[in-house]
Amino acid sequence: MAINWFKYSAPTTFYGLAGKLIPWFALSAAILFAIGLYIGFVVAPVDAQQGEFYRIIFIHVPSSIISMFLYLIMAGYAALGLIFNTRLSAMMATAIAPTGALFAFISLWTGALWGKPMWGAWWVWDARLTSELILLFLYLGYIALHASIDDPRRADRASALLAIVGSVNVPIIYFSVQWWNTLHQGSTIKFTGTSMHIAMQQAMFTMLAACWLYAIAVVLARVRSIILEREKHTLWISELPEVKG
Amino acid sequence: MSGLDIWMREHTLAYIWLGSYAVALLIFAIEIAMVIHKRKITLQQVRLMRDAEDEAGDEK
Numbered sequence: 160m161a162i163n164w165f166k167y168s169a170p171t172t173f174y175g176l177a178g179k180l181i182p183w184f185a186l187s188a189a190i191l192f193a194i195g196l197y198i199g200f201v202v203a204p205v206d207a208q209q210g211e212f213y214r215i216i217f218i219h220v221p222s223s224i225i226s227m228f229l230y231l232i233m234a235g236y237a238a239l240g241l242i243f244n245t246r247l248s249a250m251m252a253t254a255i256a257p258t259g260a261l262f263a264f265i266s267l268w269t270g271a272l273w274g275k276p277m278w279g280a281w282w283v284w285d286a287r288l289t290s291e292l293i294l295l296f297l298y299l300g301y302i303a304l305h306a307s308i309d310d311p312r313r314a315d316r317a318s319a320l321l322a323i324v325g326s327v328n329v330p331i332i333y334f335s336v337q338w339w340n341t342l343h344q345g346s347t348i349k350f351t352g353t354s355m356h357i358a359m360q361q362a363m364f365t366m367l368a369a370c371w372l373y374a375i376a377v378v379l380a381r382v383r384s385i386i387l388e389r390e391k392h393t394l395w396i397s398e399l400p401e402v403k404g
Numbered sequence: 405m406s407g408l409d410i411w412m413r414e415h416t417l418a419y420i421w422l423g424s425y426a427v428a429l430l431i432f433a434i435e436i437a438m439v440i441h442k443r444k445i446t447l448q449q450v451r452l453m454r455d456a457e458d459e460a461g462d463e464k
Contacts, residue, residue, distance in 0.1 A: 261432075383443065387447065388446050
């Protein structure tokens with residue numbers, strides 16, 4: 160039996176689907192967080208050069224990756240909303256922005272905590288760090304611009320342009336360690352392989368999966384509120400069991 | 405070396421846990437609370453609007 164996925168591009172059907180998916184994503188995220196933290200702090204060995212301090216990477220690397228990917232997904236949804244004028248795309252972009260901003264903040268915060276014992280400084284104006292800080296400002300700019308315009312459709316269009324233009328920053332973040340002579344280390348995990356211990360890899364990828372599932376759960380929960388708010392004048396909203404109360 | 409530098413080297417795991425993981429988990433908890441609060445408020449607004457519309461319909 161073929162599933163018509165396009166029907167879930169309408170807020171009416173997506174609202175129910177999101178409601179069913181949230182508990183599964185949230186539960187899986189909680190389990191994977193517990194497993195990832197266990198492997199990261201109990202199973203993974205101490206690093207020969209960095210000692211225990213390297214364990215910050217199990218939250219730093221996943222949050223950095225997710226902050227970049229969420230921006231691209233947000234810009235993609237914003238572009239879809241701008242080009243095809245689809246309601247749900249703009250709502251999804253709006254729902255992603257706060258979570259993306261928080262992951263960018265966690266990335267910068269944990270990076271500073273790692274930098275102090277390793278480099279002797281909380282912050283340096285390194286290309287990788289600076290471009291990640293710009294990413295945080297882009298998220299905040301998107302949120303502020305969207306909130307400053309009363310008409311939601313106009314707000315969607317204006318902030319979509321910012322999201323699309325800002326997406327040029329994501330490849331700059333990723334390639335910054337290759338393009339410039341940075342203090343930040345290059346990629347440890349490459350397509351050609353890695354020198355990381357297997358337990359370190361397991362902890363990092365488990366935490367990455369946990370962060371992804373958490374981000375999906377929280378974005379779906381937020382988009383449901385946005386759908387409720389924007390579609391409140393429609394009949395289907397007034398017939399929802401939670402609205403009838 | 406400052407007091408913090410000495411402390412972080414003597415209590416490395418506490419520094420990592422409190423500084424990064426506890427902060428990250430706190431941020432996640434605040435975000436979840438905000439999302440739940442937003443849903444409650446939005447549902448309340450929608451219910452109020454629906455009740456007002458029903459009352460207006462009854463008066464007509």
